[in-house]
Amino acid sequence: MSQPDPDLFDQESNALLSARVVYNVETGDAASYRAALGELINSFDQLMRQTRRLIRHSDRQELEMNRLNHRLTDLSNELEYRATHDPLTGALNRAAVIERAHRFLENHDMAMIVLDIDHFKQINDSFGHPVGDAVICGLVECLRRTLATPGEIGRVGGEEFTVILPQQDCAQAQQIAERMRLAIAGHDFSLPNASRITASFGVCWMPAGGDFRTAYSEADEAMYEAKRTGRNRVIRADQILRAGKRGQ
């Protein structure tokens, strides 16, 4: 048979019990009353000391729990950030761009810009990878400065970026892309030979319920058309589609 848990207040309960017995017995004398009262006072003292100690202990435990909870929240935010952002630029990573674009498209129209740095290999080859990395960071800064409307900037490949623009039409997205193109072309990237950086842009638009893959491949195709036709320019996907139909 298992033993019952010891009563934490055994001593105090006994003191209370004897005091009750003395109190209830009419023949009780003064000495017994005094002894019972002394016992009660001692027990009460002890109870207060232990209660204070327990409260201090539980306060410390609560502080530690709060500290651990904050740390856990910080770590979970950090994990979430790392899982969704490119470590070099702080822009969204490819998976996060896809996820957010899917989410936007469920309920909203969305425009999309795809851009790629022109002749980037030459930058790496001429000045080294760290300079190439600095150009990538500088370019994302240009995009951030230029993006005045709500939207998300993502790095979907080495030197390829996407800007998703919920509830913007194709003409608005084209204007935004044009401002970005000018911001990059006008920016001083502090390259050793003082040369300038440019990028080529493709723009497309999708109605709510549209498919991310289709939007991306249309914008990407428009970006490659911008590369083929001289780089440092913005091409809209619907312009290519119209030109294609006319050529048929």
Ligand SMILES: Nc1nc2c(ncn2[C@@H]2O[C@H](COP(=O)(O)OP(=O)(O)OP(=O)(O)O)[C@@H](O)[C@H]2O)c(=O)[nH]1
């Ligand atoms: N510094 C740096 N370079 C990268 C990174 N990711 C990809 N690259 C480089 O980007 C370059 C891409 O070159 P290409 O695809 O040939 O294109 P490009 O030279 O930009 O030429 P176009 O796109 O045709 O204008 C390669 O040299 C890659 O090594 C990165 O994170 N940092």
